[in-house]
Amino acid sequence: MIPIAKPWIDKEEEQAVVNVLRSGNIAQGKVVEDFENQFANYIGTKYAIAVNSGTAALQIALMSAGIKPGDEVITSPFSFIATANSILFCGAKPVFVDIDEETYNINPDLIKEKITNKTKAILPIHLYGNPCKMDELMEISKKHSLFIIEDAAQAHGAEYQSKKVGSIGDAGCFSFYATKNMTTSEGGMITTNSKDIFEKARLIRNHGSLIRYYHQILGYNFRMTEICAAIGIEQLKKLDKFNKVRVSNATFLSSKLEGKYAIPKITNNSSHVFHQYTIGTKNRAEVIKRLEFGQIGYAIFYPLPIHKQEFYQNLGYRDNLPISELSSVEVLSLPVHPKLSQEDLDHIVKTII
Template structure:
């Protein structure tokens, strides 16, 4: 089976983990601080704050930005559920805006229609590794005095108009889950140029502790370990190479499948560097599950990111959400992710293309 995602861990990562284990300092320590500095430099911001996951990074960011009970956070319903849940964690209400059907990202032209006196933040997602339309989003945020927090969980190394994802809003959050473009096994990172927000995030991730045993606010245990950071430092050095291979794989796929009937290859905005966390096609209405089953039988792993809009999840339905985002719902019924990870061989890429061609003849 060609997996749809595959973490690439080498001897370098293993050796660095061994060094940390031998040092005896395995909780948050010098390696975390080194990783934060390296990641901030990579993104091009002043501050990076490591966290235990991408989800806890989002949670901390909203708290550090001052989002609180009964505030509203505008975001996309076409994402992993953590994007919406992070607003719930702080007592705020996620307000969902439909997507641009080409990029799958939040449609900025729909934002102003849902802004109210309670709106505090906009949380765009750089879905699949393609940055959202940040110029327009920031313009709207500035006009309405709103905070912009990028969900960059899938966008390590992506760029919008030559600026790195993670440096485009007031704050940004990355995930280092094993399937991401780089990994620490589990982990997350907040990036920002705002010193006050960075300081608050650091306090909140460590039980609200400003100084040893001096707890100034209600905080959490959202710290990263030195074990995870040691992996991250090696992976960060490899990230550009990983992304280069992802882009090359995506370009090969698009070139060879763009004319296959029944499927639509991914759109890439001319304003961005897309890093293809996922290579996600659209499949002719009603045929996705048939195609997915066919590919799986041929030994090709697939994924659906994401089959259910966040507002249609049981949790949100029970909270009374009855949103109607037609582009999101259409995408949720048509998208299918194919392997694009850096470990793919040319033979595997050829097999995916040949299988899609054969599937087109049989299914569509």
């Protein structure tokens, strides 16, 4: 069986975890701080705040930007549910804008008509590792004084106009879930150049406290452990290598699948890090049958857009977002992770052509 995802863990990660376990300090401490500094340095921001999931990163970033009940936040519905839920966690309202049919990312041309006097932020998702059109988004945000919180959960190391995603908007949010381009098993990170967001995020992560048992605001326990951070430090050293192999695998797949399937389209002036390699096809059920016969893992990201989920239907969402709805029946993600061999790649291509 060729799995759709496989974490790449070496001796270095094992040793780093053992070192932490033997140190006696396993909750958030110096190793987390080192990981934050190294991650901020890699992304190119002044600050990074480590947390225990990408979902927590999104919620904290929005709260730190001051998103509160009554506010509206614009996002796209073709994403993992955590993106929109993080807006609900702040008591605010997700407002959905349809996606671009080639990149599956938010379509900046459709944002203007959804802006109201309650709109406070845009939450674009760099889906599958492909950057959003950040120039256009930044222009809209400047014109309407909106925050931009980037959902970079799938895009560690991806660049837009030579800048790493997560360093372009007011804050970037990363996930280190096991299948991501780099992992800490579970974990997340907020990146920002804003001192204000940094200071608030640090408080919200830790029960509103900087000095133990003195609490300035209402907060949560969203802390990362030293064990997770130790894995993260080792993974970060290898991230560029992992991404290079993902890009090379994707380039090979595209060279063979072009003309037969809708192959991934990379946003102009960007580098895509291929968290997923996602094709489009009108014959998805048939392709899935072949993949199953060939013992090849696959996934559908995502089979139901967020506004169509039961929970959002119960909240009263009745949007008509045709590109998201069509994409959810046509997309199919194939293995692209760096553990694939040339033999695996040949087998994938042969099976679906």
